[in-house]
Amino acid sequence: MAQAPLTLAEATDKAKELRAQLNQYSHEYYVADKPTVEDYVYDRLYKELSDIETEYPDLITSDSPTQRVGGKILQGFEKVTHEVQMYSLNDGFSKEDIYDFDERVQKLAGKPVSYCCELKIDGLAISLKYENGKFIQGATRGDGTVGENITENLKTVKSIPLELKKPISVEVRGECYMPKQSFVNLNKEREEAGQDVFANPRNAAAGSLRQLDTSMVAKRNLSTFLYTVADFGPMTAQTQYDALNELSEIGFRTNPEKKLCQTIDEVWAYIEEYHEKRSELPYEIDGIVIKTNEFTIQDELGFTVKAPRWAIAYKFPPEEAQTIVEEIEWTI
Ligand SMILES: NC(=O)c1cc2c(=O)c3cc(F)ccc3oc2nc1N
Numbered sequence: 110m111a112q113a114p115l116t117l118a119e120a121t122d123k124a125k126e127l128r129a130q131l132n133q134y135s136h137e138y139y140v141a142d143k144p145t146v147e148d149y150v151y152d153r154l155y156k157e158l159s160d161i162e163t164e165y166p167d168l169i170t171s172d173s174p175t176q177r178v179g180g181k182i183l184q185g186f187e188k189v190t191h192e193v194q195m196y197s198l199n200d201g202f203s204k205e206d207i208y209d210f211d212e213r214v215q216k217l218a219g220k221p222v223s224y225c226c227e228l229k230i231d232g233l234a235i236s237l238k239y240e241n242g243k244f245i246q247g248a249t250r251g252d253g254t255v256g257e258n259i260t261e262n263l264k265t266v267k268s269i270p271l272e273l274k275k276p277i278s279v280e281v282r283g284e285c286y287m288p289k290q291s292f293v294n295l296n297k298e299r300e301e302a303g304q305d306v307f308a309n310p311r312n313a314a315a316g317s318l319r320q321l322d323t324s325m326v327a328k329r330n331l332s333t334f335l336y337t338v339a340d341f342g343p344m345t346a347q348t349q350y351d352a353l354n355e356l357s358e359i360g361f362r363t364n365p366e367k368k369l370c371q372t373i374d375e376v377w378a379y380i381e382e383y384h385e386k387r388s389e390l391p392y393e394i395d396g397i398v399i400k401t402n403e404f405t406i407q408d409e410l411g412f413t414v415k416a417p418r419w420a421i422a423y424k425f426p427p428e429e430a431q432t433i434v435e436e437i438e439w440t441i
Pocket residue numbers: 195196197198227228229230231232234284336337398416417420
C-alpha cells in the first residue's frame with residue numbers, strides 16, 4: 110500500500126534520520142570492516158532516502174550517501190598546491206640497509222628510539238582536507254608540491270568519510286588502493302569487453318582515479334588506508350602509533366597490522382613476518398614502512414630535499430604478477 114506523501118517537515122526529519130543510519134552502516138562496512146546489517150536492509154533504507162531526495166531535491170546534503178554514486182563528467186583535473194609538502198620515502202632493499210638506518214637515526218637522535226612499523230600499501234598517495242568535519246578537497250601527491258584535484262572522484266570511494274565524527278579541520282594523507290579481488294574481477298570484465306587489462310592493482314587504482322566520469326570511479330571498489338596527519342588541527346597524538354589510532358577514532362580507515370617495535374631486531378622480525386604473509390593479504394603491499402615513533406624525534410631529524418630522515422621503506426623483492434593473479438583465480 111503506497112504511503113501517503115510526506116510533508117516537507119516530515120521528509121526533512123526522515124531524510125536526516127536515514128542519512129545518519131545509512132552513513133553509520135556504511136562506516137561499519139567500508140571503514141571498520143564489521144558490517145552489522147545485510148545488504149538488503151541498507152538498500153531498502155537507501156531507496157527510501159533516494160525517493161525523498163527525488164521528491165524534495167533541496168533536502169540533498171553533501172554527506173548524503175546518494176552523493177557517492179558519482180555521475181559528474183569532469184572536464185579535467187585542476188592543480189592543487191600542497192601547503193605541507195608530500196614527500197616520498199627513502200628505500201632500503203636489504204637487512205643491512207635497515208640496520209644502517211637504525212644506526213644513523215640513533216646517532217642523530219643521541220638515544221635509542223622506538224619505531225612504528227606499517228605495511229607499505231601499493232596504491233596511490235592521496236591527501237584529504239576537511240573543514241569543520243566536512244570533506245572539502247582530495248588530491249594526488251603529484252610531484253610532492255603540486256598534485257591534481259580529484260575531490261569528485263574520491264567522494265565515490267566509500268571508505269573516505271564525507272563527514273568526520275568531530276567537526277574539526279585537518280589534512281590527512283594515506284593510500285588509495287584497489288583490493289586484489291576487485292583487480293581480478295575488473296580485469297576479467299575488461300578482457301571480456303576486449304579492453305586492455307591493468308598490469309597490477311596499483312595501475313588499476315591510478316587509472317580509476319584518473320577517470321573523468323565519476324560514476325565509473327564509483328564502480329571500481331577502491332579503498333583507503335590513512336597514515337599521516339599533515340595539518341594537525343586539534344589532534345593530540347604525540348607518536349605515529351597514537352596518530353593512527355586517532356585517525357581511526359575520527360572516522361578514517363587505518364591498517365590494523367601496525368606494530369610498535371622497541372629495537373631494530375623487532376623491526377626485522379616484523380619485516381620477515383609480513384614478507385611471509387604478503388600473499389594472504391587482500392591488498393597488495395610492496396614492503397614495510399619504518400618510522401621513528403616519537404614526533405619530537407621526527408621533528409629533530411627533519412627532512413632532506415627528497416624524504417624524511419626519520420623513516421625508511423623496506424622494499425620486498427617484486428612478486429611475479431602472474432603468481433598473484435593465479436593465486437587469486439584459484440581462490441575464486
Ligand atoms: N604506502 C604506504 O603504505 C605508506 C606510505 C608512506 C609515505 O609515503 C610517507 C611519506 C613521508 F614523507 C612520510 C611518511 C610516510 O608514511 C607512509 N606510510 C605508509 N604506510
